[in-house]
Amino acid sequence: MNAPATPKYAAYLCSGCGLGDKLDVGALEKIAQKEGKMAVVKSHPFLCNAEGVQMIKDDIANDGVTHLCIAACSRRAKAEAFSFPEAAVSRANLREGVVWVAAEGAEHDEVRQEMAEDYVRMGCAEVRKMKVPGGNVKEASSKKILVVGGGMSGMTAALAAAEAGYEVALVEKSGALGGFAKNLWKRVPYAAPYADAQPVGAAELAAKVSANAKIKVHLNSTVTETAGAPGRFAVKIAQESGSVAEELCGAIVQATGFTTYDLAKLPELGGGQANVVDQAGLEALAKQANGGAIKRADGKEVKSVVFVQCAGQRDTTGQHLPYCSGHCCATSIKQATYFKDRDPEIDTVVMYQDLRVPGMGEDFYRNAQDKGVVFAKGKASKVSGGDACKVDFKDLILNEDASIDADLVVLATGQVPNAGVNLDEWTATVTAAESGDEAAKIKKGELQKISVLNLDYRQGPDMPQFKYGFADSHFICFPYETRRTGIYAAGPTRRPMDLLQATEDATGAALKAIQAVENAARGRAAHPRAWDLSFPSARLEGCTQCKRCTVECPFGAIDEDEKRFPKFNEERCRRCGTCMGACPVRVISFENYSCDTVGMQIKAVNIPDEFEEKPRILILACENDAYPALDMAGIQRLTYSAYVRAIPVRCLGSVNTIWITDALNSGYDGVMMMGCKKGDDYQCHFVKGSEMAFYRMSKIDDTLKQLGLETERVQTMEVAITDNARVVKLINEYVDQIKAIGLSPMKGFG
Amino acid sequence: MTTANQTAIAKYKNSFLKEVEANVEEGHWVRMCMQCGVCAGSCPLGNAWAHPPQEIFMMIRAGKREEVLGSDAMWMCTSCYNCIVRCPRKLPITHIMHGLANYAHRLGLAPKGQPTQATATLFWNNLIKKGRVNELTFSLALYFKDGFVQGIKNALNMQAVGLGLMKAKRLNPMEILGGHGVKDQSGLQAMIAKAREIEDRKKGFAK
Numbered sequence: 039m040n041a042p043a044t045p046k047y048a049a050y051l052c053s054g055c056g057l058g059d060k061l062d063v064g065a066l067e068k069i070a071q072k073e074g075k076m077a078v079v080k081s082h083p084f085l086c087n088a089e090g091v092q093m094i095k096d097d098i099a100n101d102g103v104t105h106l107c108i109a110a111c112s113r114r115a116k117a118e119a120f121s122f123p124e125a126a127v128s129r130a131n132l133r134e135g136v137v138w139v140a141a142e143g144a145e146h147d148e149v150r151q152e153m154a155e156d157y158v159r160m161g162c163a164e165v166r167k168m169k170v171p172g173g174n175v176k177e178a179s180s181k182k183i184l185v186v187g188g189g190m191s192g193m194t195a196a197l198a199a200a201e202a203g204y205e206v207a208l209v210e211k212s213g214a215l216g217g218f219a220k221n222l223w224k225r226v227p228y229a230a231p232y233a234d235a236q237p238v239g240a241a242e243l244a245a246k247v248s249a250n251a252k253i254k255v256h257l258n259s260t261v262t263e264t265a266g267a268p269g270r271f272a273v274k275i276a277q278e279s280g281s282v283a284e285e286l287c288g289a290i291v292q293a294t295g296f297t298t299y300d301l302a303k304l305p306e307l308g309g310g311q312a313n314v315v316d317q318a319g320l321e322a323l324a325k326q327a328n329g330g331a332i333k334r335a336d337g338k339e340v341k342s343v344v345f346v347q348c349a350g351q352r353d354t355t356g357q358h359l360p361y362c363s364g365h366c367c368a369t370s371i372k373q374a375t376y377f378k379d380r381d382p383e384i385d386t387v388v389m390y391q392d393l394r395v396p397g398m399g400e401d402f403y404r405n406a407q408d409k410g411v412v413f414a415k416g417k418a419s420k421v422s423g424g425d426a427c428k429v430d431f432k433d434l435i436l437n438e439d440a441s442i443d444a445d446l447v448v449l450a451t452g453q454v455p456n457a458g459v460n461l462d463e464w465t466a467t468v469t470a471a472e473s474g475d476e477a478a479k480i481k482k483g484e485l486q487k488i489s490v491l492n493l494d495y496r497q498g499p500d501m502p503q504f505k506y507g508f509a510d511s512h513f514i515c516f517p518y519e520t521r522r523t524g525i526y527a528a529g530p531t532r533r534p535m536d537l538l539q540a541t542e543d544a545t546g547a548a549l550k551a552i553q554a555v556e557n558a559a560r561g562r563a564a565h566p567r568a569w570d571l572s573f574p575s576a577r578l579e580g581c582t583q584c585k586r587c588t589v590e591c592p593f594g595a596i597d598e599d600e601k602r603f604p605k606f607n608e609e610r611c612r613r614c615g616t617c618m619g620a621c622p623v624r625v626i627s628f629e630n631y632s633c634d635t636v637g638m639q640i641k642a643v644n645i646p647d648e649f650e651e652k653p654r655i656l657i658l659a660c661e662n663d664a665y666p667a668l669d670m671a672g673i674q675r676l677t678y679s680a681y682v683r684a685i686p687v688r689c690l691g692s693v694n695t696i697w698i699t700d701a702l703n704s705g706y707d708g709v710m711m712m713g714c715k716k717g718d719d720y721q722c723h724f725v726k727g728s729e730m731a732f733y734r735m736s737k738i739d740d741t742l743k744q745l746g747l748e749t750e751r752v753q754t755m756e757v758a759i760t761d762n763a764r765v766v767k768l769i770n771e772y773v774d775q776i777k778a779i780g781l782s783p784m785k786g787f788g
Numbered sequence: 789m790t791t792a793n794q795t796a797i798a799k800y801k802n803s804f805l806k807e808v809e810a811n812v813e814e815g816h817w818v819r820m821c822m823q824c825g826v827c828a829g830s831c832p833l834g835n836a837w838a839h840p841p842q843e844i845f846m847m848i849r850a851g852k853r854e855e856v857l858g859s860d861a862m863w864m865c866t867s868c869y870n871c872i873v874r875c876p877r878k879l880p881i882t883h884i885m886h887g888l889a890n891y892a893h894r895l896g897l898a899p900k901g902q903p904t905q906a907t908a909t910l911f912w913n914n915l916i917k918k919g920r921v922n923e924l925t926f927s928l929a930l931y932f933k934d935g936f937v938q939g940i941k942n943a944l945n946m947q948a949v950g951l952g953l954m955k956a957k958r959l960n961p962m963e964i965l966g967g968h969g970v971k972d973q974s975g976l977q978a979m980i981a982k983a984r985e986i987e988d989r990k991k992g993f994a995k
Contacts, residue, residue, distance in 0.1 A: 393822070403822070404820065404877070407819050407820050407822070408819070408820065410819060412805070412819070412849050413822070413823070413849075414846075414849060414850070415823050415846070433846070433850065435823060435842065435843055435846040436843060436846055436847065436850065440850065
């Protein structure tokens with residue numbers, strides 16, 4: 039987009055929604071004109087209606103206005119009415135940010151008006167530093183979707199994408215489609231009345247995938263290299279025979295499934311002994327029986343069977359899987375009905391600690407009870423295999439030791455994710471290999487072999503792994519999102535799940551992949567700023583090559599070029615600005631969001647001298663959760679101190695410490711930084727942003743001491759989107775705290 | 789051991805659950821228990837039971853025949869129906885308890901001298917004599933169920949109540965001579981005999 043050569047700045051003030059009653063809009067106009075240096079300043083009693091919007095549009099079209107500050111409601115409100123793609127727009131939040139939260143009554147008129155004036159100054163200052171983002175459409179962008187894994191999840195994702203009209207390349211390691219599901223006799227019911235096991239349908243799905251003209255299936259193949267970024271992933275697919283195919287893809291769905299937990303690791307539960315099988319083993323026996331009587335490996339017909347749940351799962355000793363795989367209770371119920379449906383006289387006992395049947399599983403459970411499957415609440419301590427199997431267990435209801443005899447024992451073992459290489463292990467190995475460790479060099483080669491995607495990223499060949507080795511997922515808010523933009527995890531590779539959940543997961547991931555290719559083609563960011571056309575750029579002449587941006591980027595978007603300068607892969611970038619916050623020399627910026635756009639807002643606030651006893655507190659609020667919470671406080675008419683000035687930031691990770699030192703130097707009495715929950719159960723939309731902010735701010739105490747300021751003057755806090763009442767309390771308590779320690783001695787120097 | 793008991797043991801061998809399903813009133817519901825424990829927590833007399841219903845059901849599945857049938861637990865049920873109302877699986881728990889108690893009694897395995905059981909037996913025997921409960925003889929029988937001396941003590945304790953009832957014409961002392969009954973006494977006896985025969989056939993007690 040070609041912006042006119044000469045920028046023209048305009049401010050539009052709204053006096054609707056009670057703004058005109060509680061504020062002196064005329065005075066605000068003068069502020070915008072004189073202090074904000076706006077060439078055009080207009081007010082309107084109902085700015086967001088057709089007439090008000092038309093006024094702005096006319097000014098842009100006829101008057102050459104290029105930059106506008108709208109002083110009305112929050113930037114989260116009326117986004118469609120105030121959308122002017124051809125202009126740079128800032129919003130001064132006078133409604134949710136001032137009149138709805140500042141105390142009522144004439145005695146508060148002065149501080150309320152001061153608050154509004156500051157927001158107008160800030161809005162004008164911000165827009166003067168903004169540019170209209172142009173997007174980063176580069177070359178022809180591929181909309182093909184690569185699906186890695188040909189099991190139920192992979193096939194479902196491939197078919198979903200193909201049916202939506204997208205080309206798909208499906209890579210399967212083995213010689214046939216179908217994955218784990220193709221070895222099942224039947225599946226847990228997924229349709230009403232949820233009473234009996236249903237046909238799996240893996241073969242039918244595989245046939246549909248093979249017959250679809252839009253899907254190219256690569257069997258006996260693995261991905262040996264993935265380079266590039268969303269819209270332009272260059273993928274090398276090697277066949278077992280040695281031939282290599284190349285595909286240019288826009289997005290990737292990783293549906294690499296799981297492996298069953300190794301039975302040999304469970305000798306105390308009879309792992310490895312005759313007539314002790316896992317659930318996969320029983321499926322094989324049932325398939326072999328093909329509807330007839332299920333026989334053991336030695337040919338004897340099974341007349342009694344015990345299912346031991348949580349075998350090597352939910353383990354607290356640290357030897358086995360600590361988690362619950364979610365599907366195994368329903369799977370054992372299904373397998374017990376294999377026997378009961380054939381012959382009700384066969385004794386089937388499911389030994390559980392907590393029976394967990396999510397979804398509609400309760401109906402299935404009840405139906406199995408009705409068929410006579412016995413459910414015993416107990417914990418197996420020892421399983422003996424052989425001709426006459428025996429399960430020793432502790433009865434958890436009767437609180438006593440007991441034992442059951444059976445012809446066959448089935449262990450419900452857990453799912454171990456196929457998620458490729460652990461990046462921590464990778465980094466350690468690569469570092470050791472680079473320092474000349476021979477063993478590490480061999481290990482690096484082995485790791486490359488188990489890698490799923492072999493990504494050409496500086497962070498390592500696969501997506502980051504989660505607790506217990508599952509593939510990355512923003513599991514609380516956006517389950518298919520990973521820290522590798524345009525690469526989506528689906529199915530049991532990202533968390534334990536059953537077939538139904540896996541197929542639902544696959545559909546979701548396919549839709550995310552479609553979004554990603556479309557956004558990449560339009561030069562826009564991917565989730566969560568999916569409309570955003572801005573992208574980061576670095577002023578390389580100022581760069582000190584410290585590598586903080588490349589290391590701290592949560593999404594692996596920044597590489598280093600041959601001269602060790604940061605090299606942005608814009609399509610991988612989510613526009614969080616964590617690099618901008620990390621940069622010690624402040625050379626990274628976005629067109630419409632930079633150290634200057636925020637820095638100038640901070641400096642625009644009028645700081646009263648200390649004798650006026652009006653503190654000024656800066657709030658840097660994450661636009662995803664904390665800022666909406668502040669808005670919501672306004673919508674609910676909760677009251678907080680009119681001494682605060684809130685600035686939304688894209689992520690707390692984008693907060694550059696220069697903003698904090700600038701604020702303190704110019705006489706602010708305190709800074710509150712509000713970001714999302716960090717840690718294992720993070721809610722940060724950019725995964726690591728708030729964590730980085732907390733880490734950086736933990737080091738700011740030294741700076742404060744140098745300035746001779748109390749450490750309480752900078753506070754970092756976690757605020758969730760639902761914290762509207764709490765955020766008010768936090769603000770008011772902090773203002774009291776600041777009043778108690780006294781105003782900043784730094785006033786008047788800024 | 790009675791013959792009926794030996795027959796039942798021989799017939800069901802190791803599967804007490806199947807025995808309960810076949811012979812105990814509402815016994816087929818036992819398999820549907822999901823061991824949530826709501827019945828145990830809801831029973832107002834729960835702390836007085838040796839085994840709450842949840843445990844009784846688990847013991848049935850575990851094949852603890854003597855322990856279940858010899859237990860006084862189900863005899864403690866006061867039929868408040870809290871468990872039935874609250875059971876998420878809709879098991880008729882109260883009825884199952886009574887069914888178990890009845891089955892244990894029929895097999896002769898119910899605990900000897902258990903007060904509820906003794907009272908119920910006295911009540912039944914009193915009732916079927918003439919088709920009406922003779923309150924006077926039933927009360928006296930209850931007073932003397934634990935021996936003659938205790939019976940005198942009980943009667944003296946209740947003296948004022950008895951006299952009061954007589955004054956209010958709620959108690960006729962002449963009932964001690966046999967009292968009144970239903971009109972068709974022989975028809976009543978025939979009916980009870982037939983009902984017993986049908987039930988014995990259903991529950992496996994047919995001779």
